[in-house]
Amino acid sequence: MKKTAIIYSFNTRKTTKVAERIREGFADDQVVAINAEDITGETFLSYDQLILGVPTWFDGELPNYWDEFMPELEGMDLSGKKIALFGLGDQVGYPENFLDGVGIMADVLEERGATLVGFTPTEGYTFESSLALRGDRFAGLAIDYENQGSMNKERISAWVEELKKVFE
Numbered sequence: 001m002k003k004t005a006i007i008y009s010f011n012t013r014k015t016t017k018v019a020e021r022i023r024e025g026f027a028d029d030q031v032v033a034i035n036a037e038d039i040t041g042e043t044f045l046s047y048d049q050l051i052l053g054v055p056t057w058f059d060g061e062l063p064n065y066w067d068e069f070m071p072e073l074e075g076m077d078l079s080g081k082k083i084a085l086f087g088l089g090d091q092v093g094y095p096e097n098f099l100d101g102v103g104i105m106a107d108v109l110e111e112r113g114a115t116l117v118g119f120t121p122t123e124g125y126t127f128e129s130s131l132a133l134r135g136d137r138f139a140g141l142a143i144d145y146e147n148q149g150s151m152n153k154e155r156i157s158a159w160v161e162e163l164k165k166v167f168e
């Protein structure tokens, strides 16, 4: 497989758990784990394929560590990169902003020329609005620990199998 990294905040508990499970789905050492809290533009650009962990915070916003990286991301040429997003959100607590962080991140990545992969159907989720929607799909994997934690394992493994088909 081409050079692939999974980037998420190592200071999180839930996002980290999901990231570890995703990484376990690939063969040993195929996917390098990188802490989003220390990410630099140079490191980001050194990977051909990226999996980014993006929980939504602050009523529809990115967490601080991604927000701080945004200005750098907005200046990058991401053409030729394949990027998959996994998002964490709470559809009951924040039904009007469910998974918005994924949508905010997806917009910037696409604008910079990245190819987004790993879109998923919205069946099985109930919410009012989400910036993560692209047509009738989410622009990534949607994980809701608060309300549907028992479905995580199945959702993650199905998503990893899809990524294996599109990652080179």
Ligand SMILES: Cc1cc2nc3c(=O)[nH]c(=O)nc-3n(C[C@H](O)[C@H](O)[C@H](O)COP(=O)(O)O)c2cc1C
Pocket (backbone or CB within 6 Å): 012, 013, 014, 015, 016, 055, 056, 057, 058, 059, 060, 061, 063, 088, 089, 090, 091, 094, 097, 098, 099, 100, 145, 146
């Ligand atoms: C203060 C706060 C604001 C949140 N805002 C949103 C939101 O706007 N939309 C959403 O889908 N989830 C929201 N959530 C839910 C989180 O995304 C969810 O708890 C997620 O699992 C957090 O992952 P992390 O702890 O690994 O960062 C919020 C949670 C908190 C505590």
